[in-house]
């Protein structure tokens with residue numbers, strides 16, 4: 001039976017793909033909560049053509065949200081922003097959802113297990129944890145989709161690993177053997193859409209992962225696919241990374257550098273590692289692994 005889903009963030013990177021997968025199930029009557037005057041309305045055209053409808057609303061304007069939640073079964077949030085959007089806005093949407101009789105809410109988590117992460121190390125985790133816990137407090141059935149790092153964005157030869165073909169070096173933090181979980185944006189969106197509509201899914205964390213890998217696993221993939229060999233260089237141990245995170249946070253805890261280094265620290269220490277992976281609940285998703293991405297990029301080049 002069809003469920004009515006209200007999705008916030010459909011003009012964004014992840015939200016647009018969640019919308020696509022919700023529509024593909026054929027089981028969602030999809031409403032897109034879109035702020036008036038948003039710059040990326042053109043992203044909505046294929047979703048509207050596939051049957052979605054737009055409901056105007058801005059998470060920073062609580063009065064604009066009440067008209068959006070009546071008759072909705074499930075709210076999915078894939079928003080991004082500062083405290084006004086991630087905490088105050090998502091909570092305001094939850095309160096409007098309660099008034100509208102909504103059953104389930106998926107907040108914009110989509111990370112390592114930010115609920116297990118110690119506070120004060122990554123500001124974006126702190127905001128989303130605060131939001132998630134307050135939304136749980138409304139009494140809605142809350143599902144936290146946790147996917148690790150985005151495999152196709154964060155886990156690239158940049159943040160986690162620097163491959164320098166000219167110098168022949170592979171540079172990383174730590175020993176290079178520390179494993180972490182990662183999932184592509186597309187696979188995360190697919191899992192989120194299925195979880196939103198899965199009536200038997202109990203509330204709580206839904207952890208999924210396309211891959212569990214380390215910097216040296218990534219190097220091995222590149223060496224196998226390209227035939228090259230890389231000299232391994234560590235930027236420093238986890239203790240040095242932790243000290244750097246504290247220094248950068250002391251300057252500006254919300255700076256992109258502070259957030260990215262904080263993510264790396266959590267990936268290497270396992271402090272926010274995913275447990276109890278639920279991939280098997282949705283066997284129709286065959287999540288891609290890092291090797292497939294590298295092989296695909298190689299054959300497309």
Ligand SMILES: NC(=O)c1ccc[n+]([C@@H]2O[C@H](COP(=O)([O-])OP(=O)(O)OC[C@H]3O[C@@H](n4cnc5c(N)ncnc54)[C@H](OP(=O)(O)O)[C@@H]3O)[C@@H](O)[C@H]2O)c1
Nearest residue numbers: 009010011012013014038058059060079080108111149150
């Ligand atoms: N695990 C990882 O490695 C990783 C990496 C990146 C992101 N993420 C997570 O994925 C989630 C989505 O991120 P993203 O990069 O897809 O975000 P994004 O592309 O920046 O999109 C953000 C969305 O939020 C909407 N939005 C912002 N403020 C709003 C407001 N006041 N009212 C209504 N809508 C508003 C935007 O609408 P407009 O078009 O109107 O601006 C847009 O649709 C976030 O939880 C983010 O932290 C995880």
